[in-house]
Amino acid sequence: MTEETMEEKVSRLEKEKEEYLEGWKRAKADFLNMKKEEEERVREFIKFGNEAIIRSMVSVLESFYLGLMAWKEETPEKKGMMLVRAQLEETLKKYGVEIIQAKIGEEFNPEKHECLLLEASESPTGTITEEVEKGYALYGKIIRPVRVKVSK
Amino acid sequence: MSKILGIDLGTTNSAMAVMEGGEPRIIENHEGNRTTPSIVAVSKGNERLVGLLAKRQAVVNQKNTVFSVKRLIGRKFDDENVKKDKAWLPYELRKAKNGGVEVKMGDAWNSPETISAMILQKLKADAEAKLGEKIEEAVITVPAYFDDSERQATIQAGEIAGLKIRRIINEPTAAALAYGLNKEKNEKIVVYDFGGGTFDISVLEVGDDTVEVKATGGDTHLGGDDFDQRILKYLVEEYKKQEGIDISKDPLAVQRLKEAAEKAKLELSTAMQTEINIPYITSDASGPKHFALTMTRAKLEELVKDFIDKSIALIKETVTASAPKGAGLKLSEINEIILVGGQTRMPAIQKAVKDLFGKEPHKNINPDEVVALGAAIQAGILQGDVKDILLLDVTPLTLSIETMGGVATAMISKNTTVPTSKSQVFSTAADNQPSVEIHILQGERPMASDNKTLARFILDGIPPSPRGIPQIEVTFDIDANSILNVKAKDKATGKEQSVRIEAVTSLNKEEVERLKKEAAEFAAEDERKKELIEIRNRAETAIYTAEKTLKDHGEKISAEAKTIIEEKTKKTQEAKDGDDKEATEKATQELMEELQKVGSSMYNKETPETPETPETPEAPAEGENASSESNQ
Incomplete structure (x- = not known):
């Protein structure tokens, strides 16, 4: 009788032990996994932490392009401003920014293009007829698509 | 068991969240957006x-780009609302065999459920x-x-997407869950x-874990x-006034204006202009x-005043009219x-709501995410996460021990998750001290006497040795x-003593708050003390060092240096017994300098056979005066 209950007790305790050990292992694994995820998150944070600033800078860069395009005479002053633009581009490149451009005649691809306008043209339907604004990617993530006009 | 996803399937935007470690967390989509x-x-x-990809190509493909499908789901084609929406939606609608709505996308006619399922x-x-x-x-x-x-159709959409819908909950209920108001x-x-395209008001009554x-x-x-x-229209009009040009026809200009309008709206939530x-x-x-x-x-407020007034x-x-209205x-x-x-980030809206009810609305959870977070909490309840979660306590107050001068030295700081263990090595404050008293304290104040004593015990039998050893x-x-x-364990003898204190985390809330408040109040004074x-x-x-040096090496020190040290020791002792912080600091500094001089001169004396010590140029330079005098 007593031995029976003893056995029962042992088996119950064994089961409990297994359960606790399992719980402990899980907790430890959870912790280690969380640490890894945290590291990953910190890495992502460092990479994309300045995304907001870069997004705003990209608008400034776009205004630069427009300004230089509107500047018709080739003066040393214009050349200087072109160099300032290049400087800004270089700086952004250092922080993981890649400029994306669309080729005329290229097929429209929403992965990187955004269509602003459909226009009648001789090119095949659904191809790009004009790049209106450049696109930008930060470490491969599109933060602003290339804005284009598409043939209808 | 796999996780249950909480989904806020919105008219303009959707969001999703899961429970992680007992807390709901928004999951970013493939494009990295929340x-x-x-x-x-x-x-x-x-x-x-x-x-996002569908949005980018909307202009190229207007007829085959379907949005706002939530307005159609589960409705009859002859429904008044559907008729109204049909007038402005750019894609084609038709009556389905069952009387519902069908949407044309590509070559196929789809039910709104199928479209929602794609999302x-x-x-x-x-x-x-x-x-x-x-x-x-x-x-x-x-x-x-x-x-x-409409609910059945939403469940079907989920099933088409390969999801078992464990529950459909109301958006306002989810928001109340996220704020933990279901327990009231x-x-x-x-x-x-x-939201972006709809404005909903709900009046809920919570009682006994049900939300009605x-x-x-x-x-x-x-x-x-x-x-x-509205803002865009205003900007276009202003420009016409300024420059006489209508830019609403230029798609790039409109695009840039739209972005500027959105940015301005966001900025004006925090800035005045x-x-x-x-x-x-x-x-x-x-x-x-x-x-x-x-x-x-x-x-901005003037431009949208009628919208806000209408919402109020x-x-x-909705609150005051009698049922069913x-x-x-x-x-x-x-x-x-x-x-x-x-849109509720706008201060004018927050103020209008506050003024109407005469109380502060809940707004600290991101208003774009609160519904998805609530859905995840509901998912957690179904999964057993919320109930069965292993709740780990935290220490409400810092636990410390008293060290030399009555200072409370922290061992486990407040808000540490338990179980936990920390150890630190301490020493004696006097020569041949036979025992140490371990005085265990709880509280945030830097001085031991200002904190609560939890226990004291004595570890004795420490073999005679100089202080600090x-x-x-x-x-x-x-x-x-x-x-x-x-x-507490003496590492030399292995002798140890211990005490057990029950329930250190179960202080009542008021006491913890009182102690924390006190600590903040006295922070400056405590710091000085x-x-x-x-x-x-x-x-x-x-x-102590001075007395020990004189005792141990007295014969090697010149009488003159001895007098100086004794004098400075006396001065330091006097300053220390007073309350003058600067004087004590200065006297200590001078005494230490004197001791250093004696020390280096002793070093020079002990190694007379190696007069050339090029590798330690700073030693002779520093002790120059002392060494030349004491070498006599």
Whole structure:
């Protein structure tokens, strides 16, 4: 009788032990996994932490392009401003920014293009007829698509 | 068991969240965004696009880009609302065989359920990729006014997407869950949800873990997008006034203006005015044209005043009108107000709501995410996460021991999750000290006497040795049941002593708050006291070193140096006994300098056979005076 209950007790305790050990292992694994995820998150944070600033800078860069395009005479002053633009581009490149451009005649691809306008043209339907604004990617993530006009 | 996904399937945007470690967390989609546009399209190449990609190609593919499908789900084609929506939606609709609606996308006619399923499928796939596990079940939220057929259709959409819908919950209920208001008893809650395209008001009554919808109201065609349109229109008109040019025909200019309008709206939530600068917005024969305008918060509020007024009138109606139009309550009977939807970030809206009810609305959870977070909490409850979660306690106050001069030295700081264990090695404060007293304290004040004593015990039998030599290891260990075990062990003899203190984390809330408040109040004074003690401790160490040096090496020190040291020791002792911090510090400094001189001269004397010590140039330089004198 007593031995029976003893056995029962042992088996119950064994089961409990297994359960606790399992719980402990899980907790430890959870912790280690969380640490890894945290590291990953910190890495992502460092990479994309300045995304907001870069997004705003990209608008400034776009205004630069427009300004230089509107500047018709080739003066040393214009050349200087072109160099300032290049400087800004270089700086952004250092922080993981890649400029994306669309080729005329290229097929429209929403992965990187955004269509602003459909226009009648001789090119095949659904191809790009004009790049209106450049696109930008930060470490491969599109933060602003290339804005284009598409043939209808 | 796989996780249950909480999904806020919105009219304009959707979001998703899961429970992680007992807390809901938003999951970013594949594009790295926390919300996904509820837009689906089929491209010319018959490729299905969902979310941001569908939005980007909307202009190219207007007829095959479907948005706002939530307005159609579960409705009859002959429904008045459907008729109204049909007039402005750019895609084609027709009556289905069962009397419902069908939407044309590509070559196929789809039910709204199928379209919604495509959004859900993307969310499911993105969540699986982010979490690295299969998602098979979900909780989806719907507006409180959704009828049975609309709810059934939403469940079907989930099933088409390969999700088992564990529950459909109301969006306002999800928001209340996110704020933890479901536990309140007999509370009446108003949820003010101003989304991108819809405005919903819900009056809820919470009691005994149930949430009952008392009334719903709002305007299904009023949202944040209307605000953006108003600002855009204003900017276009202003430009016409300034430059005489209508830029509404130039798609690039409109695009840039739209962005500027959205940015201005966001900025005016925190700033009183903002600069809208768009250089080279367009050009004419005379050259490039720019856009520059200062917009004030007052101007924005004036532009959208009628929208806000309308929303407030609608709340009044929904709360006070008698059933079935409203909840038949007085405004003063409402206990809590929750703000949902991005547009509620606008201070004028927050103020209007606050003024109406005469109390502060809940708004600290991101209003774009609160519904998805609530859905995840509901998912967690179904999964057992919320109930069964292993709740780990934290220490409410710092646990410390008293060290030299009555300072409380922290062992386990407050808010540490238990079980935990910390140890630190301490030593004696006097020569041949036979025992140490371990005085265990709880509280945030730097001085031991200001904190609460939990226990004291003595570890004796420390072999005679100079101060600072014995190594007493003190260990604080709190187990999962909040029982604190403090152990002190003399590393030399292995002798140890310990004490057990029950329930150190179970202080009542008021006491913890009182102690924390006290600590903050006395922070500056305490800091001064502690600093004085530290200076005194340093002075004591210097006096001790001086006395020991004279005793141990007296014969090697010149009479003259001895007198100086004795004098300075006396001065330090006097300063230390007084309250003058600066004087003590200065006297200690001088005494230490004197001792250093003696020390280096002794070093020079002890090594006379190696007069050339080029590798230690600083030693002779520093002790130059002392050494030349004492070498005589």
